[in-house]
Amino acid sequence: MGGIGMRAPSTELPIRFENVTFSVGPLTILDGIDLNLTAGAPTVLVGPNGAGKTTLLRAAMGLVSPTRGRISWGGRVDVAPLRRAIVFQRPVMLRRSASGNIRYAMSAAGLPRAEWKRRTDEVLGLVGLDHVADRPARRLSGGEQQRLALARALVRDPAVLFLDEPTASLDPAATKAVEDVIRAVSERGIKVVMSTHDIGEARRLAGDIVMLHRGRVIETAAASSFFAAPATSEARKFVAGELII
Numbered sequence: 001m002g003g004i005g006m007r008a009p010s011t012e013l014p015i016r017f018e019n020v021t022f023s024v025g026p027l028t029i030l031d032g033i034d035l036n037l038t039a040g041a042p043t044v045l046v047g048p049n050g051a052g053k054t055t056l057l058r059a060a061m062g063l064v065s066p067t068r069g070r071i072s073w074g075g076r077v078d079v080a081p082l083r084r085a086i087v088f089q090r091p092v093m094l095r096r097s098a099s100g101n102i103r104y105a106m107s108a109a110g111l112p113r114a115e116w117k118r119r120t121d122e123v124l125g126l127v128g129l130d131h132v133a134d135r136p137a138r139r140l141s142g143g144e145q146q147r148l149a150l151a152r153a154l155v156r157d158p159a160v161l162f163l164d165e166p167t168a169s170l171d172p173a174a175t176k177a178v179e180d181v182i183r184a185v186s187e188r189g190i191k192v193v194m195s196t197h198d199i200g201e202a203r204r205l206a207g208d209i210v211m212l213h214r215g216r217v218i219e220t221a222a223a224s225s226f227f228a229a230p231a232t233s234e235a236r237k238f239v240a241g242e243l244i245i
């Protein structure tokens with residue numbers, strides 16, 4: 001039984017980065033990252049293009065291995081990523097209906113067929129897409145596709161959900177719809193770790209902020225203190241809405 005976010009607490013958390021460096025050839029993309037991602041309100045990664053946000057999310061998902069240092073999930077380094085999910089910045093939908101995309105994900109996740117109908121209704125309901133279940137996924141608007149990608153990620157009942165710029169290039173109404181889903185997911189006890197360029201979005205969603213700059217974590221703080229009293233000059237610029245280069 002269960003339903004989204006109703007399962008027993010997982011062993012995924014905390015996700016701990018210990019002196020994590022990731023390099024490709026001479027290029028250092030993540031540089032000595034120490035970070036602890038714990039249960040609670042969304043953790044929002046901010047920082048300019050190329051700061052390393054996507055790479056950090058991929059590393060926390062277990063998709064890239066550190067060149068140096070260690071990442072652990074609930075104190076272990078060898079946890080199968082069954083209860084983690086990631087939504088990339090430009091999710092690719094299969095050329096089939098919205099619910100067909102969900103079914104494909106359920107099949108890939110090995111969910112028993114008997115649960116498919118209930119699960120499809122549940123995840124499409126959660127993202128507010130029940131009414132477009134039979135429409136071709138690729139004809140949905142950008143915001144609807146982003147919500148469908150969230151629904152697809154929720155099929156596995158993740159304990160942690162990584163979102164890379166989930167509202168990039170969406171208009172305000174579509175952004176609000178996606179943010180409402182993120183809030184609903186978070187309230188169900190799923191840990192959200194997401195990146196954004198958008199200071200307004202960070203203010204609206206974050207429980208805590210991790211600021212990256214040139215592959216390093218330069219600031220971590222509860223959202224309230226980050227916005228009230230940013231400690232670094234980059235964070236001050238970000239909070240003031242200035243460009244950080």
Ligand SMILES: Nc1ncnc2c1ncn2[C@@H]1O[C@H](COP(=O)(O)OP(=O)(O)OP(=O)(O)O)[C@@H](O)[C@H]1O
Nearest residue numbers: 024027029047048049050051052053054055056195
């Ligand atoms: N596998 C790779 N090989 C070479 N360079 C890479 C690789 N992965 C990332 N990079 C580079 O590392 C830097 C950090 O990339 P990353 O995508 O993590 O940053 P980001 O903060 O998510 O930026 P954006 O906001 O533009 O998505 C970029 O300059 C990127 O081109």
